[in-house]
Amino acid sequence: MSASPDPEHRDLDLDLDGLAVRREVLGARHVDASLERADEITAEFQEMITRYAWGGIWTRPGLDRRMRSAITLTALVAHGHFAELELHLRGALRNGLSRDEIVEVLLQSSIYCGVPAANSAFAVARRVLAEEDPTD
Known part of the structure; x- marks a missing residue:
């Protein structure tokens, strides 16, 4: 994960497919607010759920x-x-x-x-x- 010195402008290393699915399912407003609130405590968690839950599981072809x-x-x-x-x-x-x-x-x-x-x-x-x- 790359982070700028200012936690207000943290760059999250997100899986783009996972992010797209997460926004489509949960709504862009909710997801974007969660990402905007990410700080030094929660940023890695946000990255993990976007990458593994949404990018790794929700994008699999086995279930709709x-x-x-x-x-x-x-x-x-x-x-x-x-x-x-x-x-x-x-x-x-x-x-x-x-x-x-x-x-x-x-x-x-x-x-x-x-x-x-x-x-x-x-x-x-x-x-x-x-x-x-x-x-x-």
Whole structure:
């Protein structure tokens, strides 16, 4: 990683394919804000997730983005990462999962990840889906 002496102008060594996918799934505003906030503590983490998670895994040809989103939602429910779940619910919608498919993923998760985790996940989903389509 190259860094300028001024941490406000840090140059991150990012995987360009990973960065493109990360922006497409999570939204450019979120990703750019995360990168802009990167400092001497978080810059290498931002590089790592962009390179390995987004460039190394999300760009692989074996699964499409819809499937990757469904798997990611389930993993986040299983581990109780509900703030991250909110972000990835929006990404799942961008990746083409319908509202009904998201509900099905959460129902499936309730059996294998636990009802309390799914209960929390449904609360997050209700809020996100209402924000993404306020007519419902």
